[in-house]
Amino acid sequence: QVQVIESGGGLVQAGGSLRLSCAASGRTSSTLAMGWFRQIPEKEREFVSAINWSGGRTDYTDSVKGRFTISRDNAKNTAYLEMNSLKPEDTAVYYCAARPWQISTVPSEYVTWGQGTQVTVSS
DSSP: OOOEEEOOEEEEEEEOOOOEEEESTTTTTGEEEEEEEEETTTSSEEEEEEEEESOOOOOEEEEGTTTTEEEETTEEEEEEEOOOOOOOGEEEEEEEEEEESSSOGGGGGEEOOOOOEEEEEEE
């Protein structure tokens, strides 16, 4: 069974940077698309970015385009989300999720979720 574990959240000032990591375990981890979502209290989980199994295709929500970069290292079974020029509105719990092969922006299409990591951007 595949599991994913996020790390790298924290507190940063506006304009700063953070890198989130998502480590996948399990024998099929190299065939997984990885997605990043975020959620604030009383709001639905929001798609942020995703990368397909090979790293050849990526997608971003409009609000993070040009600031966030998703990547993966299949040798390490790890996906990354590099977040630059952070804004207070990026504050949320960030979740990593996995699904077979191709990316999706829909949370319900992901089969495995991490526990989440808090990102707080101060103004």
